[in-house]
Amino acid sequence: MFEQDALAYGFDALEPYIDTLTMETHYGKHHKTYTTNFNAAVEKAGLEGKTVEEILGSLDEVSDTATRNALRNNGGGFYNHNLYFGIMSPEPAETPTGALAEAIERDFGGVDALKEQLTALAVGQFGSGWAWLSTDADGKLVATNSANQDNPISLGEGTTPILGIDVWEHAYYLKHKNVRPDYVADFFKVLDWDKVAERYEAATQ
Ligand code: MN3
Numbered sequence: 309m310f311e312q313d314a315l316a317y318g319f320d321a322l323e324p325y326i327d328t329l330t331m332e333t334h335y336g337k338h339h340k341t342y343t344t345n346f347n348a349a350v351e352k353a354g355l356e357g358k359t360v361e362e363i364l365g366s367l368d369e370v371s372d373t374a375t376r377n378a379l380r381n382n383g384g385g386f387y388n389h390n391l392y393f394g395i396m397s398p399e400p401a402e403t404p405t406g407a408l409a410e411a412i413e414r415d416f417g418g419v420d421a422l423k424e425q426l427t428a429l430a431v432g433q434f435g436s437g438w439a440w441l442s443t444d445a446d447g448k449l450v451a452t453n454s455a456n457q458d459n460p461i462s463l464g465e466g467t468t469p470i471l472g473i474d475v476w477e478h479a480y481y482l483k484h485k486n487v488r489p490d491y492v493a494d495f496f497k498v499l500d501w502d503k504v505a506e507r508y509e510a511a512t513q
Pocket of ligand 1: 389474
């Protein structure tokens with residue numbers, strides 16, 4: 309059974325950047341539903357015992373189209389939101405340090421340039437989706453975006469996401485309405501770079 313990671317902060321802790329009602333709905337309804345539906349799809353596909361990374365990385369092996377789509381959408385929804393809620397904090401480390409900071413400097417020329425690229429990818433994603441910072445198979449950092457709940461792991465290229473920005477309207481519409489750029493700017497105010505660094509170190513060790 310897959311379970312949502314526990315939130316390390318209260319629903320109101322990210323105010324005023326991410327509002328309480330959005331957090332309650334996003335974590336308590338959307339993420340919960342993805343998790344429930346993912347567990348049902350895993351059971352249907354007979355994939356109990358596999359990790360979510362293994363499942364998302366081998367969707368091609370599921371022959372039934374409806375089951376494969378259920379795993380892709382709900383497995384993505386399960387994984388992506390654990391990542392998203394896990395890298396935000398009411399007391400965030402405001403800048404990257406250590407090996408992550410060096411890699412950002414090497415691959416993007418600095419954190420400001422990286423944030424610019426991620427913002428453009430988040431704002432430019434047509435419809436629902438995500439912007440990502442990932443490590444590729446060679447340990448290089450790459451910034452991408454994707455539709456729906458698709459996760460970079462499913463590309464099958466050894467890519468591991470370490471930062472994800474949810475740009476589905478359910479992530480921001482109650483507070484930011486149609487102004488996605490304001491939401492993305494507010495997301496960066498609660499992004500904890502220490503959490504991203506932990507994921508970078510785990511992905512590249
Ligand atoms: Mn969401």
